[in-house]
Amino acid sequence: MKSHAAFLVLSLAAAGWAQQQPAQDLPQDYNGPALLNRGGEATVVGTPMTKLTPFVSVNGIYDTGLATIATTPQGTLPFASGFGVETTFGVAGQHPWKHSLLSINYNGAIRHYTRNTYYDGIDNSLMFSFKHQATRKLSFEASENAAHYSQSYGLFLPVAAGQPYSQTFANVATGTMFDTPMSIYVTSGQMTYQQSPRWSFSASGNNFIVRQRSSALIGINGYDASGDAAYRLTRFQTVGLVYSFSYYGFQHMFGSTDVNGLALAYGIRLGRAWEFSANVGGFRAGVSRQQQVAVDPAIAAILGTATATQTFHGSVYMPNYAGRLTRAFHNATVSANYSRMIVPGNGVFLASSFEGAGIAYSYRGFRRMSVDLSVSYGSYSSLSQSLGTFRDYAIAGGLGYKLSRTMSIVTRVGGQKFQMAGGGPINRNFYRTQLGLAWSPGDYPLPNW
Numbered sequence: 001m002k003s004h005a006a007f008l009v010l011s012l013a014a015a016g017w018a019q020q021q022p023a024q025d026l027p028q029d030y031n032g033p034a035l036l037n038r039g040g041e042a043t044v045v046g047t048p049m050t051k052l053t054p055f056v057s058v059n060g061i062y063d064t065g066l067a068t069i070a071t072t073p074q075g076t077l078p079f080a081s082g083f084g085v086e087t088t089f090g091v092a093g094q095h096p097w098k099h100s101l102l103s104i105n106y107n108g109a110i111r112h113y114t115r116n117t118y119y120d121g122i123d124n125s126l127m128f129s130f131k132h133q134a135t136r137k138l139s140f141e142a143s144e145n146a147a148h149y150s151q152s153y154g155l156f157l158p159v160a161a162g163q164p165y166s167q168t169f170a171n172v173a174t175g176t177m178f179d180t181p182m183s184i185y186v187t188s189g190q191m192t193y194q195q196s197p198r199w200s201f202s203a204s205g206n207n208f209i210v211r212q213r214s215s216a217l218i219g220i221n222g223y224d225a226s227g228d229a230a231y232r233l234t235r236f237q238t239v240g241l242v243y244s245f246s247y248y249g250f251q252h253m254f255g256s257t258d259v260n261g262l263a264l265a266y267g268i269r270l271g272r273a274w275e276f277s278a279n280v281g282g283f284r285a286g287v288s289r290q291q292q293v294a295v296d297p298a299i300a301a302i303l304g305t306a307t308a309t310q311t312f313h314g315s316v317y318m319p320n321y322a323g324r325l326t327r328a329f330h331n332a333t334v335s336a337n338y339s340r341m342i343v344p345g346n347g348v349f350l351a352s353s354f355e356g357a358g359i360a361y362s363y364r365g366f367r368r369m370s371v372d373l374s375v376s377y378g379s380y381s382s383l384s385q386s387l388g389t390f391r392d393y394a395i396a397g398g399l400g401y402k403l404s405r406t407m408s409i410v411t412r413v414g415g416q417k418f419q420m421a422g423g424g425p426i427n428r429n430f431y432r433t434q435l436g437l438a439w440s441p442g443d444y445p446l447p448n449w
Contacts (some may be wrong), residue, residue, distance in 0.1 A: 032238045033267035034277055037228055038192070038202055039167060042275040042326035045333050052093035052104060057410055059086045059436025061111070065416075065428050066119050066151070066179050069216050076425045084113035084120075086434070103129040111150070119179060121150025137194045145169040145186040151179035152416075152430070168206045171354075172220065175346040175378055175392055177418060177426055181213035182347070198232045210344070211251070217347035219251030228265065240265035242279065248344045248351050255289030257351035257383065259342050263320050278323040283342050285316040285351065287384045316383050318342070318353055331365030342383070349387060352380040368402040389421040400438070408438045 034042050064081040072078050090107040105127040112120050125147035133139045145166055169186045176182065190204035203226070210220040224247070230240035244261040263281025270276065289312050322339040336359045343354040358376035373396070380390045396414030403409060412434040420426050 032232045033269040033275055035265045035267050036277045036279050036322050037242045044275045044328040050093045054091045055440035056089045057436045057438035059434050061086050062433045065430035069178050069214050080116045082113045082116040086111040099133040101131045124148050139192050141190045143188045148183045150181045152176045171343045172210050177348055183211045185209045200230045203227045212347050220344045222248040222344055236269040238267045257287050259283055259285045273328050275326045281320045283318050283320050287314045289384050332363040334361045349380050349382045352382045355379050370400045372398045391419045393417040406441050410438045411435045
């Protein structure tokens, strides 16, 4: 309730400030403050155009709290720790044309531990996005996100504010409970029509697949679609109405969830440096799955079985809150976010109610040095399983320092806490320390994750 009250106070304060601002005529090409459902960064964040740039780094790592799907004779997870070497490589940047923009972000890693070689692995992730302004009023965007991870990447997965990965990708890639291989594929498309300087309409869709290496974990096949109408009240203030639909089907078991959502969207730019965006609405989730039930003793004696399988159908209603506050400085950006939504699940939990919050800070004020910090919290409660609540706390920081135009030192540290309500073997703490030497021909230090 405290988080809901804080969210409401923040929204009302922003709206009250806006009432004091005079209405202005809007230029035809002004896009207004960002709306959360349309994706992208806050408009106060000036993202420089960067050409396609490769990078390679060799790092020494030390991890603790590694865990796979197994238990000891005492019923606990067999946690592992160890030193290792990790080589990362990739290419990132953009290429513009007169009416189009291509963005690519590829990251790869090869990891080897000196003792716990079971956790050795290769990781790959790719973001490919193409934007095209077809006419003055009509624009399109198509993107592909694909990844294969050999262990949990809750600490350094590049889905924080300012990164190009889609929200759907973030929903299925985070919250993983074990260090086991998984693959993710997300295909997205969006169309926006600017009918007038004030009215705009947008439609988008995503199709996604999640596959787990372990047969004990649950894969996902899903898609979602949304449409919205937005109206610019003033040059710095936009409101909208958003409808969304999602479907989640689950591998290795019978069951599915379909979600209908309706929300009011709001975005406001508070001067040159502040921007606030929010969605407030609700969801209706239809849940179907099979469950085991006890059979009456008299029937059990005749049939020779004590249990039977029945199909469960149910409906769940829950609120939808999402908010983001961004402050841009000359060489830094800080953002805070909060959300309450329905997510597809994490391999153990099926479709779940999710509540999360986070703060991210990025500094690029020094010619030779860059700093990134993040803190996040997330909780998952299944809509159809009696598993309790799973919580995930994470903190991470990174620093890059250029030794020369092409060589940098990169260091990263972080910690993550996994917790099930009521205790259990899944409760664990994961820590990572990393120090390495990186090469890239760019003029600025490498991103720290």
